[in-house]
Amino acid sequence: MKQTSHAFMQHAEAALADAGKAQRRDLLGLFMPLARDAATARYGDFEALRAHLKRVRTHTTNHLDHYLARFEEASLRNGNQVHFAATPEQLNNTVLSICQAHGARRVAKGKSMVTEETALNEQLLKAGLEVIETDLGEYIIQQAGETPSHIVGPALHKSLPEIRRLFLDRHKLGERSLEQVEDIVAEARSILREQFLQADVGVIGANALIAENGATMLVTNEGNGDLCANLPPVLIVCTTLERILPRAEDAMALQRLLVRSATGQAQTCYTSFYSGPQRDDDVDGPLETHIILLDNKRTDILASDYSEILDCIRCGACLNHCPIYVGVGGHAYGWVYPGPMGSILTPLLSSLEQSNALPNACTSCGRCAEVCPANIPLPDLLRDLRQEENQRQLNSPRLRRGLRVHAWFLRHPALYRRLGAWTMSVLGLLGRRRGALRRLPFAAGWTGTRDFPAPEGGTFMQQYRNRARGGRRRG
Amino acid sequence: MENQKPKRRRTRPRRDVALMVTCLADLMRPSVGFAAVRLLERAGCRVTVPERQTCCGQPAYNNGDVNAAVPVARAVIEMFEPYDYVVIPSGSCAGMLSRHYPALFEGEWRDRALALAAKTWELTRFLTEVAPLPPPKRPPLDATVTYHDGCAGLREQDIKQQPRQLLLQQCGVDVSELSQTEVCCGFGGTFCTKMPALSTKMADDKLNSAVATGANILLGGDLGCLLHLAGRARRRGLELEVRHVAEILAGTPPGPGIGDPNG
CATH class of the missing domain: 3.40.50 (Rossmann fold)
Known part of the structure; x- marks a missing residue:
């Protein structure tokens, strides 16, 4: 997937201009938080659970080498083959070589943001394989030739009529209306059932890796991941280092936080644990299983000031609660991960040069950090990125100059006061009649859509001093 | 004008409050600063407005120019050290002083920043949790x-x-x-x-x-x-x-x- 994060601001403007889509996003921004709040309230002591998982995650990432070794050992004992991939290309090549070793032609995929990150599909298609996405949302956007707009609901940007038209157009199944949502889902299901049965290789992601028993956990609502994992003879789990947790009970704590934060459910339809290939007395399951652990700069992030972003459990709550994400939608961010978590991950996984607009897409309102089940201080990390942007002079020279001049005046109160008083009296006079100015030089960013309220005239400090003097004279 | 009224004697010791007016109230809307002074005095505080105050430094800080924000923060910390309380008619500036200043420093300055953080209050919170206002002497406001x-x-x-x-x-x-x-x-x-x-x-x-x-x-x-x-x-x-x-x-x-x- 070609990254276009540098054009975030232009994408955002274009997204806002599409009123229909903007309205649907507003509904998402209204209802998802309500669902999340209700679910966390019903749970009881959600805060204690958050704090618990934070402790576990911090401990685990501090001892990542230890838990990775334990996971690998347990996983190998279960009969899995474990691969490490330093780069996206290495992950893609590993998947491809496994497919080729089995003479595979068809790959059925469960939802996986990691394989979006590595652009696995493109690579497999280029090598002549057939790849089918089996998560309904992923299937829809694959058919439409689009990319996910949300890390949990990849097709949330598509309206029902759009999906209906897409299916009528793509599935050559003759006359039918697809009037009801159920009709659309049933059609997708019948097509996907065939794909599961025909697939030579299944590819899925993981929500957690359990060090003590070498199993991977997958949380879904559609069960498509389980069909990908169990029907094809070969299973490949594509995941990243930081999904690791010490114990099965830690994975369950994560699951409780994840589900409530992501969809507001108390439980998803499926929570599965995959330990390894079919054993002698098993009735089904894959014959060969692989786990690929991708690094892609994560060990660098671990050693940096941004390490807390590795605690992210990909629930999407920060997206649903972010006024910027809700305002402009996920595609504006121009890569795989949108919203607050994406605005941090994208610069770290690609480069700040390519994506320095993203950390600026933030009002520091703090709502994301308030709901983040992993307690990540997202606005602070975004500010740290802006600091790096400023240090490396990637932001506009005009802004940098402005900030420096402003800060200089702040440290020279007498001058600041004189200049401030003069400016305010001029603005006050200019805006006196209307109470506000429609246009101001150098402030088009403000006055393009807003009046500039006229200052009352005379600064507080000036007036206060005068009153105090007057008081002394009178007293 | 209030300072023309004869001063009433008070039995309770007055709280020594420094008002941080905020740059926006200072420049754009002085009446917010005067309203804050009146409210604090009505709540029994002795209000001082330190003359060297300008702004809390948030614009530079939020835009990542920490080098510009640090000296501004130092000046604010020093300026307010003599007072028992610092009250600010803004949640955002109060947050800058109480939450973000300590994060800017290490060592001695961090301690001084934490001391400022501990005595910094946003106006409405101060008037409910520290120095409650006496009952009003005016009719209810007729407005929605x-x-x-x-x-x-x-x-x-x-x-x-x-x-x-x-x-x-x-x-x-x-x-x-x-x-x-x-x-x-x-x-x-x-x-x-x-x-x-x-x-x-x-x-x-x-x-x-x-x-x-x-x-x-x-x-x-x-x-x-x-x-x-x-x-x-x-x-x-x-x-x-x-x-x-x-x-x-x-x-x-x-x-x-x-x-x-x-x-």
Whole structure:
């Protein structure tokens, strides 16, 4: 997937201009938080659970080498083959070589943001394989030739009529209306059932890796991941280092936080644990299983000031609660991960040069950090990125100059006061009649859509001093 | 003028409060500063306004220019050291002093920043939790009022009920609530000029919600948000008076609302 994060601001403007889509996003921004709040309230002591998982995650990432070794050992004992991939290309090549070793032609995929990150599909298609996405949302956007707009609901940007038209157009199944949502889902299901049965290789992601028993956990609502994992003879789990947790009970704590934060459910339809290939007395399951652990700069992030972003459990709550994400939608961010978590991950996984607009897409309102089940201080990390942007002079020279001049005046109160008083009296006079100015030089960013309220005239400090003097004279 | 009144003797020792006016109130709307002084005096405080104050340094800090923000923070920390309390009519500036200054330093300066953080209060919180206002001596306000919670106040200072409680006690006003009170108005400091279209859309969401409450006055505790909302309301020609909550609480004969014509 070609990254276009540098054009975030232009994408955002274009997204806002599409009123229909903007309205649907507003509904998402209204209802998802309500669902999340209700679910966390019903749970009881959600805060204690958050704090618990934070402790576990911090401990685990501090001892990542230890838990990775334990996971690998347990996983190998279960009969899995474990691969490490330093780069996206290495992950893609590993998947491809496994497919080729089995003479595979068809790959059925469960939802996986990691394989979006590595652009696995493109690579497999280029090598002549057939790849089918089996998560309904992923299937829809694959058919439409689009990319996910949300890390949990990849097709949330598509309206029902759009999906209906897409299916009528793509599935050559003759006359039918697809009037009801159920009709659309049933059609997708019948097509996907065939794909599961025909697939030579299944590819899925993981929500957690359990060090003590070498199993991977997958949380879904559609069960498509389980069909990908169990029907094809070969299973490949594509995941990243930081999904690791010490114990099965830690994975369950994560699951409780994840589900409530992501969809507001108390439980998803499926929570599965995959330990390894079919054993002698098993009735089904894959014959060969692989786990690929991708690094892609994560060990660098671990050693940096941004390490807390590795605690992210990909629930999407920060997206649903972010006024910027809700305002402009996920595609504006121009890569795989949108919203607050994406605005941090994208610069770290690609480069700040390519994506320095993203950390600026933030009002520091703090709502994301308030709901983040992993307690990540997202606005602070975004500010740290802006600091790096400023240090490396990637932001506009005009802004940098402005900030420096402003800060200089702040440290020279007498001058600041004189200049401030003069400016305010001029603005006050200019805006006196209307109470506000429609246009101001150098402030088009403000006055393009807003009046500039006229200052009352005379600064507080000036007036206060005068009153105090007057008081002394009178007293 | 209050300083013409004979001074009453008080048995309770007065609290020594330094007022941080905030740059926006100082420059744009001095009446917010005077309202804060009156409220604090009414609550029995001795108010000082240190002369060297300018701004808390948030613009530089939020835009990543820490080198510019640190000397500003040092000056603020030093300036307020002699006082028992620092009170600020803004949740955002109060958050800067109490939450973000300590993060700027290590060692001795961090301790000094933490000492400042411990005695820094946003105005409405101070007037409910530290120095309560006496009962009012005026008739209830005849207006429908809605309230915008600034994000920094809401999330960094736990300010939600305090202004509502004060409005009820002091003005007999029950706030008619906006629909999504916890969603940002789109000001966000320099954000409002970095992403003007989105910032404006967020202001419109707030203003539409305010109009839907039937309110004729929109109050808030942060001038940044209020200037942004008032500026947008004027551009749209909405009949909505926008004010800082301190202006209404102080009960002074108010001048025009933010961005409204004189007289």
